[in-house]
Amino acid sequence: MNNQVISNKYQKIRLAALAQTQSDFEQFEPDFIDHIDLTEINEYALRSQDEWEIPVNRQIGWDWRQVRNQYRRDHMARVELAVWYDEELCGLMIGKASDGKLVVKINYIQGGQAENPLKGFIVPIASHCAELFAVAVEADWIGIQDPIDDEDLLNYYRALGFDERDPFDPRNNALFKRVVTDED
């Protein structure tokens, strides 16, 4: 099977995860219906991110265009997420499944400006999207790589279920959550 065929398969899964995440979010936060949109990281998202005004101590150490292009070139089994409120970009995330499909990790995630309509929802939305993708590719774990070293944020990630060390490499600076597939 050639790479383009496989790549197209993962594209379908990725888009399905975005659509399901949006649908689930709207079910619990109906005020955002007709306002929220979850997309891949398209050109418009890249240009919008350039316009964010973020204080120096919360700025990112990567270039979103470079990372997105690299992931599109090298990682078919990836998740991409741009979170929109109307025309305003509120968050970005990119991650990928490990080679053995044991883990889907969020490698880069950035929230928008300090005050934005979806502040406080970016991490749970990104987490849910990554988890749905993980289930689709039969990975047992999701992870957040290099979580920011802020005690309040670390406690927040733990409250969202990311409360384990990397089970495959405990020295890795990451927080992991086991995907539980028999709930409710």
Next chain:
Amino acid sequence: MLNVATNKTNDVNVDKAIERMQAHASKSKSSFAKALKVKAPSSAYGRLAGPAKA
């Protein structure tokens, strides 16, 4: 184990994958609802994970 890992890497049945995902979404609704109610700290903006600016 190596063969299992290789098989997982190269093969994905899209319909089954989406079916699994939708089933999980249905079963995990309450978890997601709870996650949305967890109060994010005021510092939840800008870089949330990933390498810091040098």
